[in-house]
Amino acid sequence: xxxxxxxxxxxxxxxxxxxxxxxxxxxxxxxxxxxxxxxxxxxxxxxxxxxxxxxxxxxxxxxxxxxxxxxxxxxxxxxxxxxxxxxxxxxxxxxxxxxxxxxxxxxxxxxxxxxxxxxxxxxxxxxxxxxxxxxxxxxxxxxxxxxxxxxxxxxxxxxxxxxxxxxxxxxxxxxxxxxxxxxxxxxxxxxxxxxxxxxxxxxxxxxxxxxxxxxxxxxxxxxxxxxxxxxxxxxxxxxxxxxxxxxxxxxxxxxxxxxxxxxx
Amino acid sequence: xxxxxxxxxxxxxxxxxxxxxxxxxxxxxxxxxxxxxxxxxxxxxxxxxxxxxxxxxxxx
Numbered sequence: 001x002x003x004x005x006x007x008x009x010x011x012x013x014x015x016x017x018x019x020x021x022x023x024x025x026x027x028x029x030x031x032x033x034x035x036x037x038x039x040x041x042x043x044x045x046x047x048x049x050x051x052x053x054x055x056x057x058x059x060x061x062x063x064x065x066x067x068x069x070x071x072x073x074x075x076x077x078x079x080x081x082x083x084x085x086x087x088x089x090x091x092x093x094x095x096x097x098x099x100x101x102x103x104x105x106x107x108x109x110x111x112x113x114x115x116x117x118x119x120x121x122x123x124x125x126x127x128x129x130x131x132x133x134x135x136x137x138x139x140x141x142x143x144x145x146x147x148x149x150x151x152x153x154x155x156x157x158x159x160x161x162x163x164x165x166x167x168x169x170x171x172x173x174x175x176x177x178x179x180x181x182x183x184x185x186x187x188x189x190x191x192x193x194x195x196x197x198x199x200x201x202x203x204x205x206x207x208x209x210x211x212x213x214x215x216x217x218x219x220x221x222x223x224x225x226x227x228x229x230x231x232x233x234x235x236x237x238x239x240x241x242x243x244x245x246x247x248x249x250x251x252x253x254x255x256x257x258x259x260x261x262x263x264x
Numbered sequence: 265x266x267x268x269x270x271x272x273x274x275x276x277x278x279x280x281x282x283x284x285x286x287x288x289x290x291x292x293x294x295x296x297x298x299x300x301x302x303x304x305x306x307x308x309x310x311x312x313x314x315x316x317x318x319x320x321x322x323x324x
Contacts, residue, residue: 007291069278089286103289114287125277198280206276215280247277253285 005033005094006045008075009085009251010104010111013039016082025071026050033097035104038111041079042100050093059091080251084119086111087251114256121193122225122249124218126232127201128184129210129243130177173241180239181214191228194219196254210243217254225249 006025013034024030024043033040048054058064072090079085094100104111153159189195200212220228232246 007289010287065279066275069275069282070273072282073273073278087281087286089288090282092286092289093291099291103291107289123281125280198284201276201280206274208274217281217285247273250281253281256285256287 003044003046004050005042005096005100006050007088007092007094007100007103008041008043008072009079009087010115011039011041011079011083011085012037012115014083018082019078022075022078023071024075025068030075033100035101036108038104038108040100040104041075041085042094042097043075045093050091055091055093076251076253080122080249084115084121085251086115086118086256087253088256118219118252118255120223121219121221121252121255123252123254124220124225124228124232124249125245125247126184126188126214126216126218127212127245127247128177128181128214129208129212129245130173131210131241131243176239177213177242180242184235184244185214185216188216188218188228188231191224191231192218192220194255198254208245217250219252219255222249 008030018030018032018041020029022029026043026045026049028043028045030041030043033042049058058068069090076085076087094103153162185195185197196217198215198217200215201208203209203211206212218228229246232244236244
């Protein structure tokens with residue numbers, strides 16, 4: 001099969017076999033392309049879908065993006081089971097094998113440095129949510145259709161009292177949430193080899209209840225992961241109205257850039 | 265050890281990593297997905313599909 005080359009990740013050579021039923025982004029099973037001291041994990045993708053114009057259009061198609069992102073993740077996840085991959089950003093495409101080789105050669109030193117930094121480590125995602133949505137509740141005069149209706153105030157004074165109570169409760173919850181998230185982030189960062197903050201997720205996109213106030217990624221050694229996970233778990237019941245979610249282990253996507261995640 | 269729940273990975277968590285993480289290499293096909301405008305995904309499509317709770321195409 002001809003076509004372009006889609007590159008998932010760069011690794012050190014590894015002995016184990018890759019899970020056999022991996023589909024790859026366009027249904028072509030990923031294979032290893034060794035060059036020097038590094039291995040690129042690639043599969044063939046059709047020019048019709050992955051040339052610049054086509055790719056640009058596809059990336060705006062949510063179904064296509066979803067399928068491609070999940071296929072990419074499945075390959076990287078399979079690699080994580082046998083080695084420490086350095087994942088590439090979605091849709092990194094080359095014309096042919098020699099294009100991939102040239103890239104490996106040009107960036108060899110940087111790849112080695114990053115692979116050394118990530119070696120034996122995984123990424124954990126930790127998100128903190130405020131369960132109630134204070135912004136919504138603080139504006140009872142314009143309640144969203146989905147918000148539970150507060151008891152109807154019978155007088156102006158009632159209304160003001162109710163309003164004040166809500167505002168105070170919300171301020172409380174907010175400052176507690178902020179304090180909680182900051183404290184948790186500090187404690188987790190201390191235990192991790194790197195930390196990175198992602199932008200809080202839009203609840204309309206995530207479908208998650210509540211407001212996302214912390215969306216962080218931590219780089220953690222595999223053999224320290226059990227302890228790390230327990231630490232996150234222990235905080236889960238600490239604060240009423242605040243929810244903690246853990247995802248992972250991920251390949252170290254958030255720490256793949258040069259110079260990221262260093263210094264702690 | 266605490267059992268880590270292995271729920272299906274949420275698309276947003278995945279996109280946080282695949283579109284804002286990973287090594288950025290300009291391949292032969294130049295597309296600056298970089299941190300730019302998140303490929304101008306049709307957010308309306310994203311929102312409505314999340315709301316409709318569309319199951320993953322992989323069913324896993």
